[in-house]
Amino acid sequence: MEIKKLFLVALSLALVLSIGSSFDFHEKELETEESLWDLYERWRSHHTVSTSLEEKHKRFNVFKANVAYVHHFNKKDKPYKLKLNKFADMTNHEFRSSYAAAKVRHHRMLHGSRGENGTFMYANVDRVPPSVDWRKKGAVTSVKDQGQCGSCWAFSTVVAVEGINQIKTNKLISLSEQELIDCDTAQNNGCDGGIMDLAFQFINKRGGITTEQNYPYKAADGRCNSGKLNHPVVSIDGYEDVPANDEDALLKAVTNQPVSVAIDAGGSGFQFYSEGVFSGDCGKELDHGVAIVGYGTTLDGTKYWIVRNSWGAEWGERGYIRMQRGIDDKEGLCGIAMEPSYPIKTSSSNPVGATDASESKDEL
Numbered sequence: 001m002e003i004k005k006l007f008l009v010a011l012s013l014a015l016v017l018s019i020g021s022s023f024d025f026h027e028k029e030l031e032t033e034e035s036l037w038d039l040y041e042r043w044r045s046h047h048t049v050s051t052s053l054e055e056k057h058k059r060f061n062v063f064k065a066n067v068a069y070v071h072h073f074n075k076k077d078k079p080y081k082l083k084l085n086k087f088a089d090m091t092n093h094e095f096r097s098s099y100a101a102a103k104v105r106h107h108r109m110l111h112g113s114r115g116e117n118g119t120f121m122y123a124n125v126d127r128v129p130p131s132v133d134w135r136k137k138g139a140v141t142s143v144k145d146q147g148q149c150g151s152c153w154a155f156s157t158v159v160a161v162e163g164i165n166q167i168k169t170n171k172l173i174s175l176s177e178q179e180l181i182d183c184d185t186a187q188n189n190g191c192d193g194g195i196m197d198l199a200f201q202f203i204n205k206r207g208g209i210t211t212e213q214n215y216p217y218k219a220a221d222g223r224c225n226s227g228k229l230n231h232p233v234v235s236i237d238g239y240e241d242v243p244a245n246d247e248d249a250l251l252k253a254v255t256n257q258p259v260s261v262a263i264d265a266g267g268s269g270f271q272f273y274s275e276g277v278f279s280g281d282c283g284k285e286l287d288h289g290v291a292i293v294g295y296g297t298t299l300d301g302t303k304y305w306i307v308r309n310s311w312g313a314e315w316g317e318r319g320y321i322r323m324q325r326g327i328d329d330k331e332g333l334c335g336i337a338m339e340p341s342y343p344i345k346t347s348s349s350n351p352v353g354a355t356d357a358s359e360s361k362d363e364l
Contacts, residue, residue: 023047023084030071036064040089047086059089066090070272079302079324080269080276085315087271096266099311100287101150102193120243121344122252133294133306134258139166140293141174143319145312147219149191154180155310156260156289157199161209163258163293164345165234173234176215183224190221196260196289200239200343208232208351232351242340245330250340251295258293258308259342262286263323263334273316277304279324284335292340295325305336 023046029039040063043049051059066089070082087095134140141162146152154177166172181190184202188194203209206229215228242259243249253259265288269280277298294306304322313319324333331338 025067025071025084027071030067036060036067039067040064043084043088049089062091063089066272069268073272078276078279079298080278080280080322081274082269082272083274085272085274086312087315090271092266092268092271095271096287098148098150099146100152100264100266100270102152102262102287102289119240120249121240122249122256125252125255128251128255131294131296132255133296134163135293135306137167138172139163139258140308141172143308143313144177144217144310146177146310149181149219149221150193151177151181151191151219152310153188153194153196153289154178154184154199156262156291157196157203158209159291159293159308160196160258160260160341161200161203161234161236161343163291164236164343165350167257168345169348169350174212175234176210176212176217176228178212178217178222179210179215179224179229182215182222183229185224191219194289196262197239197241197341200236200341203343204236204238206232208235234350235345236343237346238344239341240344242337242342244339245332245337247325247330247332247337250292250332250337251325253340253342254292254295254305257342258291259340260289260291261307261336261340262338263288263290263307263336265290265334270321273321275317277302277322277324279327279333282334284331284338286335286338292336293320296322307336 023043025039029035037060040060043063067084070084073082087099090098139162140159144155146155157180158175158177162173162175180188180199180202184194184199187198210228210231211233214231215225242253250259264282264285266285267280267282269278269282290310291308292305293308295304296306297303302324303326305325307321307323309316309319309321311319323336327333
């Protein structure tokens with residue numbers, strides 16, 4: 001009897017832990033309006049959602065439509081799956097407006113064509129390994145969350161700078177996106193979007209960027225704090241653009257360091273992505289900045305990029321998405337090969353007084 005009690009306690013604990021780490025539902029929960037309401041309440045509790053009664057009824061209708069979409073999609077024979085994540089009570093328009101609003105293509109049109117200088121330092125790389133994962137090499141910090149601010153361009157920039165700094169100095173330092181949002185405002189526009197190339201230019205001209213600890217993220221536009229701005233800890237020597245629409249060139253770059261890229265991430269497939277190699281419907285309307293931190297191939301031969309996102313660790317594969325590479329489209333899936341770029345760091349030196357504090361890397 002005592003053993004049976006212990007077993008039940010252990011089983012209950014396991015269920016609690018599994019519920020805490022993911023949110024699943026069963027087909028029976030979709031059969032009636034009442035059971036759907038129960039599912040919605042469970043989802044709200046899981047994500048700690050609090051709204052007025054009127055708003056709750058509006059959100060339930062959105063949630064119900066999204067449940068149907070996710071359920072029907074997962075019945076298809078696709079290499080990736082969807083789930084009811086924290087975006088499950090948002091319309092796709094609301095999702096795009098809040099989380100895929102970097103307007104990279106729009107900003108590029110405003111500021112002219114890419115400032116390519118005709119050089120690509122990895123052009124003569126003739127051998128690449130079958131797979132690379134910069135997380136395993138200790139060059140990627142823990143997944144961050146941009147919140148409802150179109151600052152993904154800053155997160156994409158920071159991932160690439162953190163990566164090349166670790167490669168050159170063997171120190172992983174979490175850097176400040178908020179500094180870029182508040183201070184890199186001559187052409188970039190904080191929560192209203194920006195371009196990674198311009199952010200690289202800003203960091204280079206300013207003599208570096210400070211730590212996240214010194215200038216923490218607020219998920220909102222703020223006034224530039226000159227005191228914090230004037231304490232850079234990681235510097236770069238410039239940046240380069242990967243030749244556009246060339247996944248082979250992109251592969252050479254990612255072999256050597258994490259790379260900033262822009263993609264079209266506004267579709268429902270991205271909104272609810274859970275796991276697998278994403279091969280879904282998407283256009284080339286570049287609206288989101290992310291970073292490629294590796295690549296590989298599945299057992300069935302499907303090639304993919306390992307893409308670091310900034311929607312928190314609960315989204316996707318612990319904050320990451322594997323996106324199909326090598327497709328029959330020179331611009332790459334969702335435009336991933338259209339505008340890649342990366343920072344250049346030629347030495348292991350950093351600004352005087354730079355911190356030695358390191359950030360723990362993602363657990364794999």
